[in-house]
Amino acid sequence: MIGYGDRARTQCEVVRLFRETHPDLPPLNQGTISKIEAQYREMAHVRKVPSKRQAVVDDDTKLNLLLALEENPITPARQLARDSNINHKTVLKVLKYEKKHPYKMQAVQELLEDDPDRRVEFCDLLMTCIDQNQLSLEWIVFSDVDTFTLNGHVEKYFYLVTTYRAWYNIEC
Template sequence: MAPNRLSFEQRKLILKWYWKSENVCDVQRQWRREFTTEPPTRLTIARIRDKFEAEGTVQNMHKNRSGRRRSSTGEENAALVLQAFTQSPQKSVRHTARETGTSRASVYRILKTAPKWKSFLPQLLHSLSEDDSRRRVEFCEWIQGKVNEDKQFVDKIVWSNEATFKLNGTVNRYNCVYRSLENPKSQVDKEDNVPGLTVWCGVSSKGIVGPFFFEGTATDAGYFNMLQSSIVPTIHQLYGDKKVYYQQDGAPPHFHSDIRDCLDTNFPGRWIGRTGNVDYPPLSPDLTPLDFYLWGNLKNTVYAKKPSTLQELRHEIEWSCTAIPALICPKVCRSVFRRCQQCLDAKGGQFEHAVYDSEQCDKPLFH
């Protein structure tokens, strides 16, 4: 390989050989005869020639270092770069370097050393239509109206959803926001047909309902059987004769007529969902505790144990649900009221990207 840095004498020799024939290949052959090492690349030879034509010298004037001149990161140049990003925060480093006449390496150094400047990745969100926003506003106004009538209203809602856990530890980014004390810095290869489990869970102020497991994927028949045999009896066991609201999203398995009849029978006038007594807005994972809180924390804990079989995976899911502190669930459920106000402030639009929750209920579930 060619040396990383060329001495001044070597650069003079290269220029001398080049002017004799004006042929880069001749220069490389002469180098091999002279030094018996791999010659500089064609690009390096061309740069030495261009430097001499532009500056009249091949001497490296910057810290006795040959190669590309390191551009300035002084205060004046740094201010110019930061001003460019202030005016256009989404501008690329390459574009900024070209616009300010600064090398890309210097732009990176300026951003790295500038106080309080950080790079942020956008959060992927579903685009909301005007009708989606309207339905979100209506739901949030309904929640707030109920809370104004009964301060304990959110304690009477059982929130529910399904999620899939894979043996390879892949997190479905649609279903949850991934939170952890530290960045796991993990990489997951995409694999097809990986074994996994589909899990139903409920979250209420009285604790976790479930988990209950589907045989294969979630279907309307499987969900109907689960409602009758597991979900409804467990909710009645938790709440007794108290009137409870049951929430589900608009997933296709939830829409079967038998399921709606079952909910009408067990939660008359008190179930939230697609065509339910109260409409649950689509594309709203930021308003249900399972999506904005439980699934991400649950997967963080389960995948940390690296289960290798479906039996181990199921055991870790069940154990992680029982390990949730009793005081967490009420705080998570009551945070829905605050989120509804944030949604209303955003006129039904997305709001999580602009809000940082520092309260206790947004800290990790597991200690």
């Protein structure tokens, strides 16, 4: 449209002319016109340019990625990418295609053999306190305060509130 018709036009004039000619279409701005002009000067057309192709990973590289993941399943995808000298997103695409997922460590609670006994002991302690009028059930506030340590030990706490607003901590 810059050289369309009887004379050459500036980009601002092209924007105005487009808006007048096509009021039903979304308006163009000067930046869009500038990109279209640059593409025409570079490629001699204004057709849509196909996007970059996805990186092709050969079968040996895929196999090496999967073997490395099999050897150490907690290896992060970024580390696999660095070791294989390929893009991180390409590694993620390969793993997704192979129905593998990056490993994320999750802390889960494990029930141990002595857990039922500890629960009974805790209930006995509470019942004894209630029977001796040292504790009322309306004073108990249960919370999810846990302390996790690297060696796997988990400490759970229940907080007991008295009428004096003092906190008593019973470790379970």
